[in-house]
Amino acid sequence: MRSRICGTGSALPKREVTNEELSRLMDTSDEWIRSRTGIRSRHLAVEEGLTELAADAASQALSEAGIEPGDLDMILAATLSADKILPSLACELQRELGAKNAVAFDVNAACSGFLFALQTADAYIRCGIYRNILVVGGEILSKLMDWSDRSTCVLFGDGAGAAVVRPDESFGILGSVQGSDGARGEVLLCENRKNNNPFVSNETSPSYVSMDGQEVYKFAVRTVPKAIQEAAGKAGVAVEDIDLFLLHQANIRIIESVSKRLKVPMEKFPTNLERCGNISAGSVPILLDYANRKGMIQKGRCIALAGFGAGLTWGASVLTW
Numbered sequence: 001m002r003s004r005i006c007g008t009g010s011a012l013p014k015r016e017v018t019n020e021e022l023s024r025l026m027d028t029s030d031e032w033i034r035s036r037t038g039i040r041s042r043h044l045a046v047e048e049g050l051t052e053l054a055a056d057a058a059s060q061a062l063s064e065a066g067i068e069p070g071d072l073d074m075i076l077a078a079t080l081s082a083d084k085i086l087p088s089l090a091c092e093l094q095r096e097l098g099a100k101n102a103v104a105f106d107v108n109a110a111c112s113g114f115l116f117a118l119q120t121a122d123a124y125i126r127c128g129i130y131r132n133i134l135v136v137g138g139e140i141l142s143k144l145m146d147w148s149d150r151s152t153c154v155l156f157g158d159g160a161g162a163a164v165v166r167p168d169e170s171f172g173i174l175g176s177v178q179g180s181d182g183a184r185g186e187v188l189l190c191e192n193r194k195n196n197n198p199f200v201s202n203e204t205s206p207s208y209v210s211m212d213g214q215e216v217y218k219f220a221v222r223t224v225p226k227a228i229q230e231a232a233g234k235a236g237v238a239v240e241d242i243d244l245f246l247l248h249q250a251n252i253r254i255i256e257s258v259s260k261r262l263k264v265p266m267e268k269f270p271t272n273l274e275r276c277g278n279i280s281a282g283s284v285p286i287l288l289d290y291a292n293r294k295g296m297i298q299k300g301r302c303i304a305l306a307g308f309g310a311g312l313t314w315g316a317s318v319l320t321w
Helices: 017-024 030-037 048-066 090-098 112-126 182-187 211-236 252-262 280-293
Strands: 001-010 016-018 041-043 073-079 103-107 133-140 157-168 170-181 243-247 302-309 313-320
Touching: 001 016, 001 048, 001 112, 001 170, 001 280, 016 017, 016 048, 017 030, 017 048, 030 252, 041 133, 041 302, 048 090, 048 133, 048 157, 048 280, 073 112, 090 103, 103 112, 112 133, 112 170, 112 243, 112 280, 112 302, 112 313, 133 280, 157 280, 211 252, 211 302, 211 313, 243 252, 243 280, 280 302
Parallel strands: 073 103, 073 133, 243 302
Antiparallel strands: 001 157, 016 041, 133 157, 170 313, 302 313
């Protein structure tokens, strides 16, 4: 039995912010951002919360899959920026959707989060524990950015994507890999609130995301091609026979380097980072929905999904649609 994606959805905040607009707020320019990242705009939440965006994406995915919320056995939400510390985004989604029969919990693997959640869903389905699983990845990263740090804040955006996963005899996930390297985790960092109790006092300002861009780049271009090759090997598929590569949308230079290292043409690597930026755990499912809605994926086609990010973490899955 395999786990097949049978419905997708995505949602972005209404407010789209261009590079030109950011250049009026900080010392940057459209040319500087686009030449280094490929990003020309991103969507930032002004009115929306993550639960609202995730519920919108989830409703679309459920509709395409032909599943009612009450049919869900499980909701897995990948995020590092939920609206609340408690309850989890997954439990908030359960309430919003009316999925009263689902068990719900969050997964935090940063930009690899959707892949980790998808592979968790796959394990539950292969074991025969659950059948209908909603997997969501989403972020409101704009609340974690230092908007005076032009090297980091211009990279990120907000949004959510979703997929419904069900058992299938013929199509679905063929092979997956995932990994972590906590020893190198501080190259991409955001501190939590400090302890503050009757025996210790901390008066610190909020922490924002900090990143060593060069180290993250070197990690990504080494790790992602290897992960895709390993997942393809487990799937029994040659890399050159994969029809589409849907990668975490962090930087166009990273995607181009992965294409070159795998000796696969860039035509097989669709992107939406131009208007979305890096949405961490939301990046892969939003791109997946984009490719699905644009008719890029036909039944039976072979697809590779790959994510990488803070932790450091990485994951890849090869599947048939």
